[in-house]
Amino acid sequence: MTSPAAYQVSHLDALEAESIFVMREVVAEMERPVLLFSGGKDSIVMLRLAQKAFAPANIPFPVMHVDTGHNFPEVIEYRDQRVAELGLHLIVASVPEALAAGLVRESADGMRNRIQTPVLLDAVEKHRFDALFGGARRDEEKARAKERVFSFRDEFGQWDPKNQRPELWSLYNGRHHPGESIRVFPLSNWTELDVWHYIARERIPLPSIYYAHEREVIERDGMLYAVNEFIRPKAGEERFKAQVRYRTVGDASCTAAVRSDADTVEKVIEEVAATRITERGATRGDDRVSEAAMEDRKREGYF
Amino acid sequence: MSVEALAQADSETARPMDLLRFATAGSVDDGKSTLIGRLLYDTKSLFTDQLAAVEAVSAARGDEYTNLALLTDGLRAEREQGITIDVAYRYFATPRRKFIIADTPGHIQYTRNMVTGASTADLALILVDARKGLVEQSRRHAFLCSLLRVPHLVLCVNKMDLVDWSEEVFERISDEFTAFAAKLDVPDLTVVPISALKGDNIVSRSENMPWYEGPSLLHHLERVHIASDRNLVDVRFPVQYVIRPQSTTVTDYRGYAGQVASGVLKPGDEVMVLPSGFTSRIASVETADGPVAEAFPPMSVTVRLTDEIDISRGDLICRPNNAPAVAQDIEAMVCWMDETRPLQIGGKYAIKHTTRSARAIVRGLHYRLDINSLHRDDAAGELKLNEIGRVRLRTTVPLLADEYRRNRTTGGFVIIDEATNRTVGAGMIVEMG
Numbered sequence: 001m002t003s004p005a006a007y008q009v010s011h012l013d014a015l016e017a018e019s020i021f022v023m024r025e026v027v028a029e030m031e032r033p034v035l036l037f038s039g040g041k042d043s044i045v046m047l048r049l050a051q052k053a054f055a056p057a058n059i060p061f062p063v064m065h066v067d068t069g070h071n072f073p074e075v076i077e078y079r080d081q082r083v084a085e086l087g088l089h090l091i092v093a094s095v096p097e098a099l100a101a102g103l104v105r106e107s108a109d110g111m112r113n114r115i116q117t118p119v120l121l122d123a124v125e126k127h128r129f130d131a132l133f134g135g136a137r138r139d140e141e142k143a144r145a146k147e148r149v150f151s152f153r154d155e156f157g158q159w160d161p162k163n164q165r166p167e168l169w170s171l172y173n174g175r176h177h178p179g180e181s182i183r184v185f186p187l188s189n190w191t192e193l194d195v196w197h198y199i200a201r202e203r204i205p206l207p208s209i210y211y212a213h214e215r216e217v218i219e220r221d222g223m224l225y226a227v228n229e230f231i232r233p234k235a236g237e238e239r240f241k242a243q244v245r246y247r248t249v250g251d252a253s254c255t256a257a258v259r260s261d262a263d264t265v266e267k268v269i270e271e272v273a274a275t276r277i278t279e280r281g282a283t284r285g286d287d288r289v290s291e292a293a294m295e296d297r298k299r300e301g302y303f
Numbered sequence: 304m305s306v307e308a309l310a311q312a313d314s315e316t317a318r319p320m321d322l323l324r325f326a327t328a329g330s331v332d333d334g335k336s337t338l339i340g341r342l343l344y345d346t347k348s349l350f351t352d353q354l355a356a357v358e359a360v361s362a363a364r365g366d367e368y369t370n371l372a373l374l375t376d377g378l379r380a381e382r383e384q385g386i387t388i389d390v391a392y393r394y395f396a397t398p399r400r401k402f403i404i405a406d407t408p409g410h411i412q413y414t415r416n417m418v419t420g421a422s423t424a425d426l427a428l429i430l431v432d433a434r435k436g437l438v439e440q441s442r443r444h445a446f447l448c449s450l451l452r453v454p455h456l457v458l459c460v461n462k463m464d465l466v467d468w469s470e471e472v473f474e475r476i477s478d479e480f481t482a483f484a485a486k487l488d489v490p491d492l493t494v495v496p497i498s499a500l501k502g503d504n505i506v507s508r509s510e511n512m513p514w515y516e517g518p519s520l521l522h523h524l525e526r527v528h529i530a531s532d533r534n535l536v537d538v539r540f541p542v543q544y545v546i547r548p549q550s551t552t553v554t555d556y557r558g559y560a561g562q563v564a565s566g567v568l569k570p571g572d573e574v575m576v577l578p579s580g581f582t583s584r585i586a587s588v589e590t591a592d593g594p595v596a597e598a599f600p601p602m603s604v605t606v607r608l609t610d611e612i613d614i615s616r617g618d619l620i621c622r623p624n625n626a627p628a629v630a631q632d633i634e635a636m637v638c639w640m641d642e643t644r645p646l647q648i649g650g651k652y653a654i655k656h657t658t659r660s661a662r663a664i665v666r667g668l669h670y671r672l673d674i675n676s677l678h679r680d681d682a683a684g685e686l687k688l689n690e691i692g693r694v695r696l697r698t699t700v701p702l703l704a705d706e707y708r709r710n711r712t713t714g715g716f717v718i719i720d721e722a723t724n725r726t727v728g729a730g731m732i733v734e735m736g
Contacts, residue, residue: 010320024560161389166416167726168726271450
């Protein structure tokens with residue numbers, strides 16, 4: 001018999017195997033799963049893992065995008081292209097439509113992060129989804145550090161951090177009553193660097209805004225925001241051109257860019273490995289509201 | 304230099320990073336948060352904005368020092384009450400390994416969390432304060448690690464700076480713990496004298512303790528040999544999902560998807576499928592990236608057999624001459640995790656074991672274990688939250704199971720309340736009838 005040392009797997013292989021296991025558990029045990037696909041790098045990696053989990057069969061569930069209406073055109077283009085390539089069914093839960101229908105009201109600061117939650121919950125109810133794959137990772141944020149891989153939500157989509165199900169070994173409990181649902185996070189144990197290493201290894205194409213490019217920006221709250229139809233310079237804010245890239249892709253009205261020369265995946269890996277600021281800390285205006293901003297949003301049903 | 308020679312010369316660094324999961328147990332008093340903060344900080348896994356946020360909150364609360372516990376205690380309730388209530392997962396990496404820390408609160412009322420964190424751990428790290436020596440809590444943690452069969456245990460004797468770096472103090476604690484661990488059947492124990500606050504023996508060897516000849520903590524974590532912890536002998540492949548493409552391009556495809564629990568599967572191997580007992584051969588072992596010559600833990604693969612036999616989720620592929628038990632009467636150590644209702648004799652529950660679900664009735668409770676004294680109470684009639692006892696169960700369908708001490712995957716199960724759907728217990732199989 002070969003020595004045990006020969007049966008080593010790399011950390012990326014171990015993470016991949018775990019994520020595939022999680023996705024197969026969901027499809028085997030749940031009735032109506034859906035994958036949240038925003039065109040962001042984490043959901044792109046999740047989609048690749050879904051391809052791998054069920055090959056040679058097709059991905060056995062639809063994908064859904066909660067569209068805030070504040071989009072980066074490069075990301076929407078990527079989303080549509082990917083969905084077409086894989087022959088997926090795309091459901092768009094639209095915040096602008098919900099605004100028009102009076103389901104939600106624009107918040108005073110214009111950020112749509114918070115109002116996308118009722119839109120998401122409405123779509124879940126309409127399509128009767130009982131399992132939602134999300135690309136959230138535990139290394140992103142301290143409230144997420146305590147979230148389960150299978151995260152139970154009540155009939156209002158709420159997360160109760162003090163009432164989470166213990167999760168032992170690889171035994172995931174997806175049982176729920178009608179109307180309740182489970183958020184599933186296959187990338188729970190991945191870090192930002194793991195995601196980038198995987199993108200490099202699998203040669204996964206990404207929306208171009210993840211790589212360094214020149215863009216007209218303004219500086220606000222110490223972050224660089226692209227000047228576009230959603231963000232206009234206020235008095236005293238100066239427009240200038242800078243070499244930037246996006247570390248995260250979210251709502252275009254509250255996602256900032258970072259200065260970067262990393263125009264290839266290898267350079268991004270170097271940059272991420274050397275950076276001393278978390279990706280959300282560097283790029284998300286929505287997390288700066290309070291110490292527990294993420295926990296509060298999650299309680300309401302946010303990812 | 305040729306490419307081969309370069310690869311040879313570079314084999315040490317070219318070795319792919321592997322993954323080590325470890326659990327830590329203890330309270331703020333033991334310096335656990337300081338230790339984790341230091342590991343993250345010294346491996347550059349702690350970010351400046353995280354540190355700044357923690358410093359700001361500490362200052363606003365009037366803490367005298369930067370309270371690194373705030374890094375992991377992210378929930379409102381935890382911050383308000385100044386306690387850790389749940390398992391927090393933290394990540395760091397060195398060029399050799401990626402580490403996943405399951406950071407669990409140490410108090411007895413959080414036994415449930417420690418059991419959860421230990422269930423997937425390759426290694427557990429227990430801290431004691433050098434000034435206090437072993438306390439009830441240290442023994443309890445060691446017991447839970449042995450119950451969950453965590454293969455490697457590390458005792459960190461912390462705050463050595465406060466006992467004048469005394470070898471004598473260290474040796475006394477080390478000897479006492481080693482003697483205790485021997486009774487628990489702990490397979491591998493390492494004891495390291497450290498000062499988490501000053502950084503001694505964390506990343507590099509301490510100059511304050513020349514008498515200590517062992518490795519620094521990080522050195523040990525990077526090099527502890529975990530490859531042979533995996534069971535490569537007993538083939539156990541719980542079928543998770545049957546892949547049958549409904550497609551015009553791929554026809555007549557039938558593959559059994561799952562994650563290898565133990566053993567090595569190869570094309571051509573004779574296999575047996577349980578519970579039916581039918582035998583066949585492995586035609587191929589496939590992944591989305593193509594067929595592989597062998598599959599072993601923790602790979603997720605798809606196995607195809609040479610014969611058409613009826614196999615579904617919850618079945619298990621093994622070897623004809625090495626099969627798990629097919630049993631409906633189960634003896635298990637159970638840790639109860641529900642605060643609302645205790646485990647009761649006669650109680651009926653759902654259980655999940657590998658990819659198989661069943662219902663079970665509690666036929667008996669042999670004893671409840673006092674996890675501090677290890678005393679057995681034979682008169683116990685129920686198990687309350689955080690209590691552990693030996694339980695006899697009868698299941699509606701046979702489980703395809705091994706003793707937990709032989710196989711953590713086919714030996715562990717969870718108990719689910721059928722009314723609330725909550726996970727209410729964790730079981731480790733001791734024997735099967």
